[in-house]
Amino acid sequence: MAASLPNTALRERLLALTQLVGGIICLQFGSSMAKSLFPLFGAVGMVGLRTAFAAIVLVLFFRSWHVLSRRTIRLVLPYGIAIAGMNLCFYLALERIPLGMTVAIEFTGPLFLAFIGSRRLADIGWVALTVLGLALLLRPDTAALPDMLGVAYAIGAAICWALYIIFGKRMTGKLAPGHACALGLLCSAAILFLPCFTPAFVTGLHHPLLLGMAVLVAFCSSALPYALEMQAMHRLSARDLGVLYSLEPVCAACAGILLLHETLSPLRMVGILCIVVASAGTVLTPGKKGPPNELPELPQ
Structure with a gap:
């Protein structure tokens, strides 16, 4: 009986690791699928469709109408505004720069938020590594700089992600x-309904197959990753979560290469890896204070 307890704990840990990694993969490949629909719906339209369909799925799944009230709406409204800004900026950036670059820049939002609350000397090194990674990401390949408006949108997404956490x-x-x-x-979804969702939905009525793909994007990019993450967070430590979340930019780069045929120069790939290492280092460096739930959720 005693011997079976460690085996049970190991199985639960492996299940949680699988759930979280599965959620990360779903999230980034869902974003790749969303970008492939930009020619029809546009980036703004995809934000509206994804947000609205994901909201419907999650409200039905959690039966959230039972707790809906004016007080609840006032409580969640700033959170919802941050989600709207984060997703809108993310998709507008994705329209202009590669997925891996977009996610790596966006990832600096929660990373710098973690640095602000830290007083460890080692974090100076992780900040420097993050800045180096950004410099490599934004360096010109041959004569061309990355689309700076796309970079600005990605920075906006990073700021909104930090606000989302707060x-x-x-x-x-x-x-x-x-x-x-x-x-x-x-x-x-209510904020984005008229400007983003309605025009895209009307367009989608004439292309039902592609509208169905937009529903799949909402499921893969929001509903399923959140459900998997919720299960995993009950079983994994803060250290495990932080290290696994740092795989996001790498997974995004792989999804962009495999599904969207995007290419990044070796130096830009090194820039992404610098940001990943800085994120993992922030979690793994001894002396980190705070409970496990201080880690950010990844809702994209």
Whole structure:
């Protein structure tokens, strides 16, 4: 009986690792699929479709109408605004620069937020490594710089991701995580409904197969990753979560190469790896304070 307990714990840990990695893969390949639909719906239209469909799925899954009230809406509205800004900036960046570069720049939002709250000397080195990674990402290949408007949108997504974490932390203990995400997406969908969702949905009615793909994007990019992440977070430590989350930019680069045929120079790939190493180093360096739930969620 005693021997079976470690085996059970190991199986649960492996299951959680599989769930989180599966969520990360789903998220980035869903983003690749979304970019392939830009010619029909546009980046703004895809944001509206993805947010609205994901909100419907999560509200139905968590039955969040039971906790819907004016007080709840006031609580989740800043969170929903941050989600809307993050997704809109992310897709506008994705329209102009490669997926791997977009995610790597966006990833600096929560990374710098972690640095701000730290007083460890080692973090100076991780900040320097992050800056080096950004410099390599933004360096010109031959004579061409990356699209700077796309870079600006990615930076906007990074800022909104940091705000998403701040506003999300304010809801801790006030609203169940499932309801918080579902209602946050619902508020985000309401903000984006007229300018983003409605025109894209009307267009999609004439292309039902592609509209169905947009529903699949919403499921792969928001609903399924969140559900898998929620399961994994109950079983993994803060260190495990931080290291696995740092795989996001690498997975995004691979998805962009495999599905979108995007290419990044070797130096830009090194830049992405610098950001990944800085993220993992921030988690693994001894002396980190704070409970496991201080790590950011990844809702994209």
